[in-house]
Amino acid sequence: MREAQTLARLLRRFGQVVSLRSGGAVYEVHAVLQPIPEGRRTQEQRLATPLGVRGEDRYLYFGPADISLVAGGDRGVRWHGQNYVIQMAHPIYMGQKVLYWQAVLAPED
DSSP states (O other): OHHHHHHHHHHHHHOEEEEEEETTEEEEEEEEEEEOOSTTOOSOOEEEETTEEEEOOOEEEEEOTTSOOOSSTTOEEEETTEEEEEEEEEEEEETTEEEEEEEEEEEOO
16 A cells, blocks of 8 residues: 555654563664643643653553554653653554554653
8 A cells, every 4th residue: 555655654654762661572673752731731741640740741652553652561662761651552444454553652751
């Protein structure tokens, strides 16, 4: 499918290298990560808890079709020296074929 090949080329050209960990294996892929702003706020999101302040930042992930993402467990993403947990992930289809993966990531505590 030409659309999947075009998207793969765009991810290689404009994406950033991230590490995906899944079941003990680590994969280096090109993906796009963008912050998800809380309303109109663009500064870092912080939440006070009884144990201190923790980040509430969320990131939208767009990645290649050939490596699936699953929330929870030992799976996650490493980007810019920070580990992120996968809160939810969905394949995006064109017809019957996965075009890319979309996920919401949060900083790992």
